[in-house]
Amino acid sequence: MNTGTDRRNELWRKELRQSMKAKDRAAIPRAKMPELDAEYRSHSYGEVNRGLTAEQAIVEARRCLDCLDPQCITGCPVGIDIPCFIKNIERGRVSEAMLVLKENSALPAVCGRVCPQEKQCESKCLHHKMKNEPVAIGYLERFAADHAVPDTDDGLRHATVKIAVAGSGPAGLSFAGSMCRLGYDVTVFEALHEIGGVLKYGIPEFRLPNTIVDREIEALRKSGVKFVTNCIVGKTISCEELYKQDFRGIFIATGAGLPNFMNIPGENLSGILSANEYLTRINLMAASRSEESDTPVFKSKSTAVIGGGNTAMDAVRTARRLGAEKAILIYRRSEGEMPARVEEIRHAKEEGITFMNLYNPICYTGDERGKVKSVTLQRMQLGEPDESGRRRPVEIAGETVTVEVDMAIVAIGVSPNPLIVNTLKGLSVGSRGTVVVDPTTHQTSLHGIFAGGDIVRGGATVILAMGDGRSAAAAMHGQLSRNDETFNSSKKQLNQPI
Secondary structure, eight states, X not given: OOOHHHHHHHHHHHHHHHHSOHHHHHTSOOOOOOXXXXXXXXXXXXXXXXXXXXXXXXXXXXXXXXXXXXXXXXXXXTOOOHHHHHHHHHTTOHHHHHHHHHHHOSOHHHHHXXXXXXXXGGGGOGGGXXXXXXXXXXXXXXXXXXXXXXXXXXXXXXXXXXXXXXXXXXXXXXXXXXXXXXXXXXXXXOSSSSTTTHHHHTSOTTTSOHHHHHHHHXXXXXXXXXXXXXXXXXXXXXXXXXXXXXXXXEEEOOOOOEEOOOOOTTTTSBTEXXXXXXXXXXXXXXXXXXXTOSSOOOOOSEEEEEXXXXXXXXXXXXXXXXXXXXXXXXXSSOGGGOOSOHHHHXXXXXXXXXXXXXXXXXXXXXXXXXXXXXXXEEEEEEEEXXXXXXXXXXXXXEEEEEEEOSEEEEOSOEEOOSHHHHTSTTOOBOTTSXXXXXXXXXXOSBTTEEEOTHHHHSSOOHHHHHHHHHHHHHHHHHHHHHOTTHHHHHHHHTTSBO
């Protein structure tokens, strides 16, 4: 049965549907995101996408057909009521749109900027059947998050059931926000000196400003979430100690920060580093902006970045901003197979990045000081599809090229850090070092311990990690609600397989 609020919402949504014919809504062109000039931004850390104006947002919101069976919701990993938040924007109720977003998402301002909407919610938009561009759901989410009146709710002050979260990335923050809303006393333990995980150390400010991440974190803090920095679960404090402190459940969200390398000749030369290290030193430690940085980064003239995902794109665009006269992206497949967002690829090209698709490094050469001076590339062609569905790269025998570089950044994926995994006896772990969980509940093989995000997936998107956090929170809450003996059982059976 609908509540009074549900009934009122349906009435005003019906009025909006009737106020404009569907064919007229479909005829409205998709909004164009205002952007910084390409030449200027290639030397600046200013956010590239500037956000829609209020007028643009309202017009774009009118494009939503408010379908009776909105498939966009099924494409959202956290299940946001997308038509409802968009229709609130159409009628000028931005703060109400934000309330709809916050029902399911702990980080709407982040998601509006970095989620691959084109592969998720927007890919399900009914406009596709009309051969139109989809509604700009991501743009509208960002608009609502940036323009809504800040929430003054100070959260629950009398929560007594304690829950611990290891890691403050998107999975951990999403889980923490969901559990706090459900009435739990949540503490997030972060190994680094700043909260945010990959949102802070992995994504450059020209794509996701730190002020936006900090604003989202502050909202969680006001809602009641507690944060402890410089604390490594599994080293500074063990899971056993957390249970002794009366934490009734633990969510592992420590991500995947262990970089993968290619293990080719010369890869240990000076000037070759992982994208994780490169971006962390720049994004989190101000290596590029302070002459007195403890972790300075060499100012390269010719940088090669190996990989085709968003991390590779972030690294090569960062190198360009640090003054590289030539910033080269080397990828073993074609552009069509790149995992990176289409928007990021376009932005990189506009900023002067050189793309070398269908090439794969086979060795590096160093100078007399042991510093990289060139990379030899094997030319590739596309063969049959592999298990990912993309066409497999195949060597073209005898065709190589050597490119002079003074820095190479490897961005070919990451693996979970084994620290917390190795400290939990009986925890089921996959072949890639990922934690094995029930795909529905995110329960691990140990009682009272759940996991989600990259520690489970081995490297995925922000929104998928958030979806894990939200579903794990619902499952943990259900478990604790069903059985009040869970706490005692968890303490007795910690380190004992289910």
